[in-house]
Amino acid sequence: xxxxxxxxxxxxxxxxxxxxxxxxxxxxxxxxxxxxxxxxxxxxxxxxxxxxxxxxxxxxxxxxxxxxxxxxxxxxxxxxxxxxxxxxxxxxxxxxxxxxxxxxxxxxxxxxxxxxxxxxxxxxxxxxxxxxxxxxxxxxxxxxxxxxxxxxxxxxxxxxxxxxxxxxxxxxxxxxxxxxxxxxxxxxxxxxxxxxxxxxxxxxxxxxxxxxxxxxxxxxxxxxxxxxxxxxxxxxxxxxxxxxxxxxxxxxxxxxxxxxxxxxxxxxxxxxxxxxxxxxxxxxxxxxxxxxxxxxxxxxxxxxxxxxxxxxxxxxxxxxxxxxxxxxxxxxxxxxxxxxxxxxxxxxxxxxxxxxxxxxxxxxxxxxxxxxxxxxxxxxxxxxxxxxxxxxxxxxxxxxxxxxxxx
Numbered sequence: 001x002x003x004x005x006x007x008x009x010x011x012x013x014x015x016x017x018x019x020x021x022x023x024x025x026x027x028x029x030x031x032x033x034x035x036x037x038x039x040x041x042x043x044x045x046x047x048x049x050x051x052x053x054x055x056x057x058x059x060x061x062x063x064x065x066x067x068x069x070x071x072x073x074x075x076x077x078x079x080x081x082x083x084x085x086x087x088x089x090x091x092x093x094x095x096x097x098x099x100x101x102x103x104x105x106x107x108x109x110x111x112x113x114x115x116x117x118x119x120x121x122x123x124x125x126x127x128x129x130x131x132x133x134x135x136x137x138x139x140x141x142x143x144x145x146x147x148x149x150x151x152x153x154x155x156x157x158x159x160x161x162x163x164x165x166x167x168x169x170x171x172x173x174x175x176x177x178x179x180x181x182x183x184x185x186x187x188x189x190x191x192x193x194x195x196x197x198x199x200x201x202x203x204x205x206x207x208x209x210x211x212x213x214x215x216x217x218x219x220x221x222x223x224x225x226x227x228x229x230x231x232x233x234x235x236x237x238x239x240x241x242x243x244x245x246x247x248x249x250x251x252x253x254x255x256x257x258x259x260x261x262x263x264x265x266x267x268x269x270x271x272x273x274x275x276x277x278x279x280x281x282x283x284x285x286x287x288x289x290x291x292x293x294x295x296x297x298x299x300x301x302x303x304x305x306x307x308x309x310x311x312x313x314x315x316x317x318x319x320x321x322x323x324x325x326x327x328x329x330x331x332x333x334x335x336x337x338x339x340x341x342x343x344x345x346x347x348x349x350x351x352x353x354x355x356x357x358x359x360x361x362x363x364x365x366x367x368x369x370x371x372x373x374x375x376x377x378x379x380x381x382x383x384x385x386x387x388x389x390x391x392x393x394x395x396x397x398x399x400x401x402x403x404x405x406x407x
Contacts, residue, residue: 049091052379054081056116057093059379064134064218065359065372068146068163072365075134075148076372076381082119082128084150084165089366091381097165099127111165123155123201125191126167130154133218134359135228137241142226144241149228151220153213156202158220158230160243171243172202173210190243206233209245215282217267218315218359223275223292231266236277236290249294255283267313272322272341280313287316287326289343298343300324317362317369325369325386327360336360336369338386346389 051058064077072089083098095111098119102110109126121129133151137144147168148161157172171190174180178197179187189209191199206212212233219231226241236249255264268280268287275292278300286301315327322341327334335351350371359372371382 047091048373048380048382049087050076050085050380052377054116054118056096056112056114057085057087058116059085059374060118061358061374062372062379062381063132063216063358063374064151065361065370065381066134066136066148067361067363067370068136069138069364070140070146071163072363073163074361074363074370074381075136077131077134077150077359079131080118082121082131083116084128084131084134084148084161086163086165087381089363089368091383095165097126097161099124109165109167123199125170125199126159126161128152128155128159129201132216133220135220135222137222137226139222139224139226141224142222142241144222144226147241149220149222151213151218151230153216154201156204156211156213158211158228158239158243169243170199170202171209171239171245173205173207175199175202189245206235208248209237209239211237213265214262215265215267215313217280217313219266219269221269221271221277223271224273229269229271229277231269231279233266234264234281236266236269236279236294249277249290249292251279251281251288251290251294252296253284255281256285258283268316270316270318270324272318273320274322278316278318278324280316282313287314287324300339300343301326301337301345315358315360315372317360319362320364325360325362327371336371336384336386338389340389347387349387350384 059078060080062076063079066075074087076085078085083096083101085096086094088094095113096116097111099109100106100120101116102112104117107120123129129152131150131152135149137147146163150159152159157170157175159170160168162168169190174188176188176191176193176197177200179193187193191197203210204212214233221229223229228239230237234251238246240246257263263283265282266279267282270278277290279288286299288299289297291297317325324339326337328337335348337348338346340346358374361370369384369386373380373382
């Protein structure tokens with residue numbers, strides 16, 4: 001406080017001054033220790049659902065998970081069972097879809113709700129060959145609100161389904177066999193365009209509307225207005241909700257040369273509310289954040305090791321505040337790192353689980369993370385609550401300014 005010039009200034013007690021100065025220097029250490037404790041803090045209550053197998057609510061090597069933020073329903077790519085499974089937010093099984101999943105023999109798209117079978121692999125409409133990666137359109141303004149997109153890596157295409165498993169369309173290089181046969185180049189990348197169009201596997205490549213999937217992972221996201229983003233080789237492909245090719249975002253910097261075609265392949269992709277993209281690529285350390293235009297904003301964890309084609313590479317998810325969650329695998333164990341929207345690492349948690357890294361998704365309504373965990377003999381989805389961020393930290397001089405009154 002200010003002191004009048006005519007009033008004698010009261011001396012500050014030496015003992016009080018010493019104590020305050022001591023606190024000013026000790027406080028950062030106390031806060032640092034508290035922060036370190038939280039960096040290794042366990043997450044909140046953990047539950048799980050699903051198990052290993054081919055029945056209803058069971059998986060074999062699932063790879064990809066997404067949440068409908070309106071209903072809270074959860075979708076899981078059951079990769080080795082060639083089907084998509086849908087659950088309530090609490091893990092109650094709702095349905096699965098894929099070819100032959102209801103009776104184990106029909107060569108057509110089916111849904112099942114009680115008795116389920118592994119799906120039949122192939123390249124037909126709604127059929128899955130080797131699917132990894134799934135996304136839900138959560139923008140109420142989009143014409144595809146609550147629809148589901150699935151990446152079918154071996155068929156070089158993306159398929160779109162309704163929330164009940166109805167096949168809507170697919171897109172990718174030359175997926176419309178009928179249009180290709182009739183030399184209708186403008187219609188070759190979407191199927192169906194007309195009733196009776198025959199849909200098939202896409203062609204691999206780097207051309208507009210084509211996919212070059214050189215690595216495994218979960219690399220599809222739906223942004224504002226229902227725009228679909230799909231990771232490819234050193235690029236992100238952008239499509240409208242109707243499957244129309246829009247543009248290609250070239251990814252820089254160039255990856256570390258590995259002498260293999262996998263270098264530069266996208267293995268992870270997430271998008272925030274502003275449309276910024278978080279990307280993991282083979283041969284690139286850490287996670288790159290890009291503007292929608294493709295301008296590189298920052299790199300997170302650039303001291304990390306480059307991502308490799310044969311996993312496990314991290315999986316990523318974003319919450320409404322822009323916080324990024326990264327499921328990381330080190331020394332045969334996994335944990336989750338959380339970064340804020342400015343790229344600062346906040347906390348690490350959920351240490352020491354031996355399985356994981358096959359998908360992570362954030363539930364806005366329940367403030368929960370769904371983590372796909374699998375091994376050669378187990379499969380499940382773990383549900384965990386992120387711990388609070390570490391406390392505010394400050395420098396000694398800043399604390400001294402706050403704590404020591406004007407002398």
